[in-house]
Amino acid sequence: MCQDARKLIQEGGWTRDLLDRDYDARATVGEGFSDEMKAYLSHSDAARAGFQAHEDVVYDPVSGQKLDIFKPDEPGGPFPVFVFIHGGYWRALSKRESAMMAGTLAKAGYATVAIDYALAPDTRLTEILRQVRQSLAFLWNEGKAFNLDAGKIHVGGSSAGAHLAAMTLTTDWQSRFQVPSDLVKSVLLLSGLYELAPIAASFAQDWLALSAADVADLSPLRHLPARSGPVLVAWAEGDAPGFKRQSLGFHEAWKTAGLPGRALEIENCNHFNILLELSRDDSRLTNALVHMMQTA
Helix, strand or coil: CCHHHHHHHHHHHCCHHHHHHHCCCHHHCHHHHHHHHHHHHHHHHHHHCCCCCEEEEEEECCCCEEEEEECCCCCCCCEEEEEEECCCCCCCCCHHHCCCCHHHHHHCCCEEEEECCCCCCCCCHHHHHHHHHHHHHHHHHHHHHHCEEEEEEEEEEECHHHHHHHCCCCCCCCCCCCCCCCCEEEEEEECCCCCCHHHHCCCCHHHHCCCHHHHHHCCHHHCCCCCCCCEEEEEECCCCHHHHHHHHHHHHHHHHCCCCEEEEEECCCCCCCCHHHHHCCCCHHHHHHHHHHHHC
16 A cells, blocks of 8 residues: 555544544635535536436436436437536435536537435445445446447546545445446546545544444545556645545555556636536546546
């Protein structure tokens, strides 16, 4: 394990006051938080208006969780897929605010799938992760019915969603869900959380209630695969310090393990509006994502 990864684990011994400050994403935008959430919704609604979407498709009969599918408005297919996992510290937001990239990616020939998952504190993180993995298994098994190319599934997530996206890279789940070990072809990680030791010592523990076993089992930093498709680790210039350390630490661990990928800091963005960069055809983040998916 590289030095940056060890440092993140050691953060679990920091004081709660310090961790609460360093992992408070909302504090970086202050009163602008509500405006950021309104922008998520307006951009997603604008993207939805341009599609004949398959909405509220149940992907998990156990929990009843659903997903939305947005495909390019053009003949042909099956279309490669970008699956987006929303953030919200595992306790907020939904697929409703998570379609802002659908129009942009459709122009590049990609379908977008936005998923819901049950939220904390009513749902344990282990169950949230099971649901996310089940959404990918559903697309593998049923994607053809929606004109999707199940052999070209790419995953992305923001904040807590990036944690869940990173956990799709581990190699301990595919056989249980009866999907190929290389199901996920590439992953976009935006301003995420990859080592849970400091999270379990912060305010987020109030709704996550993580055990020591949870921290060990659910920290993607501790479960890097032997092989993987490319991973793009990105964060905002205006991110809170903890999120920056997590992104840099995960990228360094990924690189040290000899796995393919790159890191990218997005200037003039904060923890929230970095995601809106994916609604712009000409943004640096959009270009990097499309290039990664095309070459994976």
